[in-house]
Amino acid sequence: MTEKTAIVFGASGLIGSNLVRHLLANESYHKVTVLVRRSLGIEHAKLDEHLVDFANTNALNTLIRGDDAFSCLGTTHKKAGSREAFQAVDFTLVHTLAQIARGNGVTHLLLVSSLGANPGSRSAYLRTKGEVEQAVADLGFPRTSIFRPSLLIGERNEYRLKESLAAAILSPLGLFLLGPLKRYRPIAAEQVAKAMIEVAAHPAEGLAIYQNEEIAAL
Template sequence: MNMGEKTALILGSSGLIGNELVQILIEQNNYKKIHLLLRRPIAISDSRCEVHIVDFDQLEKYPELFKVTDVFCCLGTTIKKAKSKEAFRKVDYVYPIEAAKLAVQGGAEKFLIVTAMGANSESFFFYNQVKGEVERSLKSLNIPSLNIFRPSLLLGERNEFRLGEKMAEKASRFLNNLMVGPLRSYRAIQAKSVAKAMSAIAASNKNGINIFQSNEIQRIADKH
């Protein structure tokens, strides 16, 4: 498909990675239309971007929006912000799976999603368990090109203040220099690097199921 004919849909475009991804896709000019699914309006001036205010609990009401070339899922929250495990699971599992099903029905070629390092459905940690479950369920769908990105600690300017992550971010600037060899994959990574890697893979010819660990994400970002 000619790059100028491609269309994209982004879930989570107001978040840390999603916001960076929107800017990168605009700059690259590979898509004639970029649909942004959001709970509330945001200010964006590029004419190729179309904001859709939707009820994520009823995504099945918007099948037409998923008739795109590539679907990017950057949804994610924390249990603290979600207030409960059930609410967390809804954002990090239910919404992505529903979006993926609609993407398949709509004929999307690629589905690209951010999970997390340590994603494992058998994990004792609820966060990693849910991330692993969403990966497992996505693999069972008939997605032509499923691309899973597992970043380590994300760095970048968030809309909300998170004390724990701010402290970890400061520590990571020192620790990253010590993480070499097998430990390299545990280095903290900039949200912009994850977004760059996602856009690069979207522009590639990769098919099937592809999983990118944090160090691989960084390597791809550095090349683009």
């Protein structure tokens, strides 16, 4: 089995932190490179952690090298402070890092998006997610995998009132969301992380989009 290098963007987030933990335990990867603003506080022989300024793209260019790039970056309008600041993270930064990865020969981009992502959506959030999906797909990676989870469940480093309330309401109702409504069931961030690694483990080519129910099935 050929050992690979994984690169994780958004390693301190809800999905990213679970992803790093499982990648470090996965024998298919001999190195896990993470680019973060603050240290994760993890010590592991396979972890290659870099504290970076994401505005310095020249410095990033030397670090983003490997096989599979897992992009888990994301924020909210409230946390970002403005629509422009949200766009700077969820579109510009995601796209810039993907561009660098493509230029450095990364063969597989795995992107966390959102259920309902659509460049034509009235929702600024879902529109941005749809636009960045389209933009990274246009970069022409040999393989692009896009994941569209529903509401995420898990322990966050920060408290998000709206998401906490939604999870408290929807989680008990998940089993009653059947048929077309099944896609709206909340999903554990750890499930998404495991699904991404499962997809990366099986060779394929081209673009694939995994909806919430497909992620849960993986």
